[in-house]
Amino acid sequence: MNILLIEDDIELAQSLIGEFREQGYAVDHAADGMEGLRLASGQTHQVIVLDRMLPLLDGLSLVKRLRAGNVITPVIYLTTMSGIDDRVHGLEAGADDYLVKPFAFVELLARVRVLARRPAAQEVVTRLRAGDLDMDLLQRTLSRAGRQIELLPQEFRLLEYLMRNPNRVVTRTMLLEHVWDIHFDPQTSVVESHISRLRAKLNQDAEIDPIQTIRGTGYKLLAQD
C-alpha cells in the first residue's frame, strides 16, 4: 500500500514514516502544501495523511483543491485543532477522517487501513457477509450459520461497522464515532459493555468467537474467506 504523508513537523514525519514502513507500507512525504498537492494529484496513493496547518498551502485548501480536481483519494487529517467546529469544517472540506494530535500510532494505522479499503461511494451495499455471519441491511436482520440472531439497534450498528471492516483493527474511538456519534472520550467502558453483549448473542450456539480483542486498542472481526 502507498501512503502520502503531508506533514511539516519533520520529527513527527520521520517517526510516522518509520512506523508505516515497519508495517510494510510505502510512504511518500511532502513537507509543504504545494509539494503535497503536486504529489497527491498524481493519484498513486491509497491514502493521504495530511497535517491541517502546513506552509504554502493549508490542509483545508489542499483537500478542497484535490476534490475540485476530482481526486477522490481518502484523506485523514492530523491536527492540533480539537474544537467541534474544526472537525466539522475539516470534514466539510472533503476529508474522510480526522485525528487530533497527539495520537497513538495504532489509532492512525487502524484508520488508514479502514480508509484504504473503503468501497467506492456509489456502491450501495445491502448485504454484508463475514465468515458465517450474514447481515441484511434492508431487513435489519442477522444470522450466524443460518440461525437468526436478534440484536438491539445499537448492537446491530456496532456489528455492521465491524463487518464492513473485516480482519482490520477498529479502535474504540472509531467505534464511538461511527456507532454512537460520540466525539469525546467517555469515562466508562461503553464500547466494552456493548461488545460483551454482542459477543454473548453471537456465540450462544457457536464455538468460535468472531470478535477478537486487540488489547489496549480495540477489536477485530475475524472472517475467513
Next chain:
Amino acid sequence: MRRTRILHTESFRLAALFATLFLALAGALIAVVYWIVETTQTAALVNVVEADISTIRNGYRDRGVDEAIEIVRQRLGSSDYSNVDLPGGYILLEDATRGKLAGNLAALPPQLGLLSIPRPHKKHGTVLGKGVYLADGLYLFVGRDTARLGAVRERILQAFAWLAGATIILAALGGILFSVQFLRRVDAITRTCNAIVAGRFNDRIPLRGSNDELDRLASAINAMLDRIAALLDNLRQVSSDVAHDLRTPLTHLRQRLEHAHAASATVDDYSAAVSRAIADTDELLRLFTALLRISQIEAGTRAAAFSVLSLSDLLNRLYEMYRPVAEDHGHVLHRDIREAIQVRGDAELLTQLFVNLVENALRHTPSGTRIVIALDVSADVAIASVCDSGPGIEADEREKVFRRFYRVTTSRTAPGNGLGLALVAAIAKLHQATIELSDNRPGLCVSVSAPVAARPNS
C-alpha cells in the same frame, strides 16, 4: 488643531451643506422676485411712455405739429420730467428734414418700437423707451431712465446679501456648536478606547441617557467591551488552570519517570513504568482537552450552529447506550422519557452534557444504585434529569461542584479530573438552560431545564 478638526466633523459638514442648499434656494427665490419686479416695472414704464406718446399723438392729430411741440414742452416742464436726476423722463420729437423739434435728447436716427438708448450726460445707465412715427418723417421717442429700476434691483440684491451673510454666520455658529458637542462625545469614546489600549480594561464610555445614536453606539461599544472582558477573564482562568492544575499530574509523571530511572532493574520494570507514564500522559491530555473545550464552549461561538433537535431521541439513545454499562457496574438504569420533546441546541454538546451526568452517577455511587434518566415538560420548559439513589452531595457542596477542578470530599479518591460538571455547567449556560442539584432522598438529582423549541411542523 482643534479648529481644523471641527471643520472636518460630520456635523459641521452637514451644517455647511444645509447652509449652501438654503443659499441656493434663497438665490433662486430672489432671482424669481427680481425677474417679476423687473418685468412688472418695465411694463409699468412702458405704460407711462405709451400714455405720453398717445397724448402727444392726439395733440398732433388734433392741432398739428406745433401742438405736439407744445405738449412735449409741457410734459418736460412737469415734475416727473423736470427733475433731471430722478426719475428722469426723456422725449425727443424730430423731423426728417428739420431735425430736432423739441425734447431733452440729442437727435437720434429714428428707430421704432421698444428700445434702449444710452443715458445722455451720464456714463452709466440707459433710457428705455419707444419710438414711433406721428406722421411721415415726424419721429417721436419717449423714454424713461431705468435708474429707478436699478434702485429696486439693488435693494433686492442687498436684502439677499444680508440674508446670505446671516445664513452663513448662523450655519457656521450652529455647525461649530454641534461639532464641539459631537467632538466632545467622540473624544470620550476615544479616551475610553485609549484607556483600554493602555490596560484599564474596566473603563467604560459615559452615557448621557438621551438614547440618541451616539448613546446607542456608546452602549453597544460598552456591551462589546463587557463581552471581551468576560472572554478575557475566561482566558485568564484557563491559563491559570493550565498553569496550576496541570502541574500536579505533571509532577506525578515526572516522579514516576525519575523513580523508574533510578529503581528499574529489568526490562519489564522499564516497560511497566513506560506504560504507566503513557497512561499519565493520556490523562493529562484528557484534562487539557476538557479545559480547552470548556473555554471554547464558554466563548459561545457554537451557539450560532444551534438547530432544533429531539431531546427525547437523544436521551433514549443515551439510555440504550448506557444500560449495558450500568449493568456491568452493578447499577440499574431506568428511563422515564416523554416522547417528542424538542429543544434548540447542539446535539453533540447536549450528548456530552448528559453523558457526563450519567457517568457521574455511575462512577460516584455504590453498586446496586438505581439511576433514572427522565424527561418531562412543564409550562414550555423541558426538564431533563438524571437521578440516582446513591449517597448524594451535601447541600453546602452543591454549588461548588460546578467549579473547575472542584471535587466532592467523599470522591477525591475516585478517578476523575473535576472538570465533568464544569463542562456540564458551561454547556447548559450556552443553551440558556438552568441546572439544579437536589436531594433525591436518598441520592442526587441533577435537573436541566431548557425552553421547549416549537415543533417544525406546527
